[in-house]
Amino acid sequence: MSSQASKDHPEGQKPPLLVDDHTVATVRDSRILVLMRGLPGSGKTTLAKDIEKKYKDSCRLISADVHDIKPVARGASGGEYAKLDDELSTCFEKREANLVILDDTHHDRERLDKLFDMANAYHFSVVILEPKTPWRLDCAQLKDRNHWKLSLEELKNLRPTLEKDFLPLYFGWFLAKRDEDCLRKTSHEFLEQLGNLKAFKKRLQAYGCEDKQKLDLLKYFGKSPNILHCTAKFCDYGKVLGSEEYAQQEAVKKAYSRGYTLHISALFATPRTVGAQVELTADQLLIWPPDAEKEVMPKDILPRGSRAHITLGTATDVQDVQTGIDLLEFVKLQQSGREGESLGELTGTVAGKVSYYDNGMWLLNLSRKIEVRSIFSGYYGKPGVQVPLRGKKGLLNQCQIM
Structure with a gap:
């Protein structure tokens, strides 16, 4: 230069x-x-x-x-x-x-x-x-x-x-391609192992199946975001109240186009969504809106950042936003003292204990957190762009795990 x-x-x-x-x-x-x-x-x-x-x-x-x-x-x-x-x-x-x-x-x-x-x-x-x-x-x-x-x-x-600043549909952390492929593979393995659990097969009613029927969870959760991400702030191109103020925050300006490592502590599945729970660091919480949890559950007092997640797939006609709502339902149950019924363990990349919370809600607390790298930016395209969940072919065989 x-x-x-x-x-x-x-x-x-x-x-x-x-x-x-x-x-x-x-x-x-x-x-x-x-x-x-x-x-x-x-x-x-x-x-x-x-x-x-x-x-x-x-x-x-x-x-x-x-x-x-x-x-x-x-x-x-x-x-x-x-x-x-x-x-x-x-x-x-x-x-x-x-x-x-x-x-x-x-x-x-x-x-x-x-x-x-x-x-x-x-x-x-x-x-x-x-x-x-x-x-x-x-x-x-x-x-x-x-x-x-x-x-x-x-x-x-x-x-x-x-x-004037050009505002996106939403701001968020967008996964690096290598880490995205790895997490998609991890999601695939989670759904395969969960679907094969005897305890899961005995509780299929919530998923619209009778006992002893076989349910292919990969097909059931047939949609996945085009690029895996953790949404921070929904702006609707500036139409949402407070969007411009959020974009003007010094912390947000400094974060834009910066690389971050996200830490995934749990995977979960409900009759509507499958997702990954993200534990935000202190630096990441600086760009997490204080009202993010109140937006979807205005009557509840929930920890800041507890809605942070990555949508891995959704059932037919279910919107991605539902994944964060499902995650907060787990958080609310845990706040009330319910830890769920322990119903087995998964091994391999997705090792951890499986808990059941009724109504088809399954939570896998990972033995070791998964790290995924990301870039903080905005999604500027049309809403609702999704791709089918992929299988193992062509995906990476190793994950970066803490």
């Missing part, structure tokens, strides 16, 4: 994926689409090239400038993006890089929606980065800095679309 570029992007203003070692290691094992966003001349390209240099062995930088796409107030329907989108699609399809950087202004919502759809289709998480240069919104300075020679009036027309 040149001395001038270093002044433009001071060390303290660089995103974690450039300066934090744990984040860098996590990003290398993830699939991430980085969308540079900002006015022409604000420093996007400098930042994009810094990231490309950092991850040169596993990164691909695609630039709108290279395709001669002028940054003016435009929509996504024009043909100017055809070649760029072909390059992006080919990169995704051929898995040419785990980290893909797209350098453009990204001021148009229609255009962004198309990119979010592409990322979801190829199971890429999205990180939106904006340069922190002092002049990033100063049109007078940008007039002399942008190589497109855009006029002051053209820049002022673009500025309103880029002044």
Whole structure:
């Protein structure tokens, strides 16, 4: 980086994926689409090239400038993006890089929606980065800095679309691809072992089966999130009250695009969902909303962070949000002094004691917590994108366990 570029992007203003070692290691094992966003001349390209240099062995930088796409107030329907989108699609399809950087202004919502759809289709998480240069919104300075020679009036027309933060459907921790594959395999083994327990086979009524019938839990929980994650704050693109205030919190800003290790202490299954209980650390609780538990159980007093979970699968017509509600039902029972009926142990990757809480509620307290690496970011695409639960083929054979 040149001395001038270093002044433009001071060390303290660089995103974690450039300066934090744990984040860098996590990003290398993830699939991430980085969308540079900002006015022409604000420093996007400098930042994009810094990231490309950092991850040169596993990164691909695609630039709108290279395709001669002028940054003016435009929509996504024009043909100017055809070649760029072909390059992006080919990169995704051929898995040419785990980290893909797209350098453009990204001021148009229609255009962004198309990119979010592409990322979801190829199971890429999205990180939106904006340069922190002092002049990033100063049109007078940008007039002399942008190589497109855009006029002051053209820049002022673009500025309103880029002044406000772009809020996601929800913020959360998105699992690194390697760890996601491992956890999906762990979920598969949990459901297989649980389904084969004699105690489980005797209590099938809650799952719509008669005693002694065989229930394939993998088929029963036939849906799984496109990318495994632990939701922190549901925003509905800013429509939820308090979303903008949450996004503006200093702790949230510092956390964005940073790598975190999540600790899974238990797996659970109900007639509606199968999930993983996440124990948040003190650092992670800093970005956990104080009202997260009250949102779904307003009449109960529950420990902060007790709703933290990863949805592994849901039954037909059940929404992902139900997983957190099911987890809180376990928490409430435990708060009341009920530990559940001990009904056996599982072995292998999912070793631990199995407890039954009536109404088809099963909890596996793991003998050793499972660690999964993640990136804190936002989900910006359409809600409800899911994939079928996968079997063992093609998944990793080892988990990282504490």
